Amino acid sequence: KIILASVCVAFLAVKWTAPSFDADSLRGARVVVTGASTGIGEQMAYHYARFGAQIVITARREKVLQQVAEKCLSLGAQKALYIAADMATESDPDEVVDFALEKLGGLDYLVLNHIGPSPFTLWDGDVEHTRWLMKVNFFSYIQMAWKAMASLEQSKGSLVIVSSLLGKMPSPFVAPYTSTKFALNGFFGALQHELAMKKSNVSISICTLGLIDTEAAMEKVRGVTNVPAYPATDAALNIIITGATRQPELFYPWFTHIVTLSKDWFPAITNYFIQNSYNYIP
Numbered sequence: 147k148i149i150l151a152s153v154c155v156a157f158l159a160v161k162w163t164a165p166s167f168d169a170d171s172l173r174g175a176r177v178v179v180t181g182a183s184t185g186i187g188e189q190m191a192y193h194y195a196r197f198g199a200q201i202v203i204t205a206r207r208e209k210v211l212q213q214v215a216e217k218c219l220s221l222g223a224q225k226a227l228y229i230a231a232d233m234a235t236e237s238d239p240d241e242v243v244d245f246a247l248e249k250l251g252g253l254d255y256l257v258l259n260h261i262g263p264s265p266f267t268l269w270d271g272d273v274e275h276t277r278w279l280m281k282v283n284f285f286s287y288i289q290m291a292w293k294a295m296a297s298l299e300q301s302k303g304s305l306v307i308v309s310s311l312l313g314k315m316p317s318p319f320v321a322p323y324t325s326t327k328f329a330l331n332g333f334f335g336a337l338q339h340e341l342a343m344k345k346s347n348v349s350i351s352i353c354t355l356g357l358i359d360t361e362a363a364m365e366k367v368r369g370v371t372n373v374p375a376y377p378a379t380d381a382a383l384n385i386i387i388t389g390a391t392r393q394p395e396l397f398y399p400w401f402t403h404i405v406t407l408s409k410d411w412f413p414a415i416t417n418y419f420i421q422n423s424y425n426y427i428p
């Protein structure tokens with residue numbers, strides 16, 4: 147009980163000391179959001195639009211991007227441009243950053259959010275899929291981050307990485323996906339240190355999300371788990387605020403922070419809960 151109380155006090159102290167968010171700081175901000183045709187990325191595009199930002203959105207489906215961009219303009223975006231790109235290719239990640247730099251004249255926020263589709267099943271030995279998923283969910287992130295770094299350095303900008311509780315805590319049925327999120331946390335965690343040591347202007351925010359009610363996620367877990375799902379629009383707003391206030395980490399919903407801590411302190415109990423939170427009969 148004492149440990150639990152200490153964790154709660156530490157958690158509340160972090161919340162209370164978090165810097166306050168100034169919505170005006172996003173007016174005219176030059177933003178790239180990846181994976182913005184649907185889900186959390188689409189919701190982030192709409193929030194940035196309401197704040198009056200200049201947005202470049204990307205994903206593979208051009209027609210859907212066009213519709214999202216139109217809605218962004220109607221919500222108040224100063225600019226809403228789109229570029230179709232497949233993050234599994236060598237050249238597309240760089241091309242998206244080049245497009246944004248050219249059209250916006252620089253960059254204040256690079257929000258890396260896209261993920262390739264991946265099955266929710268027991269690992270079946272498909273190494274090729276994992277290799278492909280690493281390209282989409284990890285290598286394209288580091289490629290885009292590097293390409294945008296000089297511009298972010300100039301603008302005192304921010305890199306926002308959308309990660310997952312599954313990047314801190316291995317879980318069944320998603321081994322390839324979990325691996326890509328662990329890779330992101332490792333890489334961008336190391337980069338946070340390096341930028342701080344170099345006294346860089348660029349901030350990195352790593353966002354740890356629990357289950358969010360996007361269509362793609364719900365389709366996978368419906369009937370399989372009763373873990374509560376949180377609203378994509380609220381997750382999206384929390385990610386944006388974390389980036390705008392240059393905080394190094396977000397845990398959304400709040401209890402993902404407690405889960406992250408408890409898995410190291412009480413591994414046996416945590417493993418019991420993980421393995422029993424799915425309807426699985428061998």
Ligand code: NDP
Nearest residue numbers: 181183184185186205206207233261310357358360362363
């Ligand atoms: P979705 O599956 O709803 O959206 C994924 C986005 O990525 C789409 O816009 C999709 O568009 C795009 N995309 C897919 N493949 C590629 C590709 N090869 N190249 C470029 N873009 C691609 O994801 P969510 O909104 O659910 O998740 C968003 C982020 O939040 C992810 O980083 C995810 O890991 C994280 N997260 C989500 C959770 C959840 O429960 N939803 C939980 C924890 C973390 P298109 O098909 O048009 O290319």
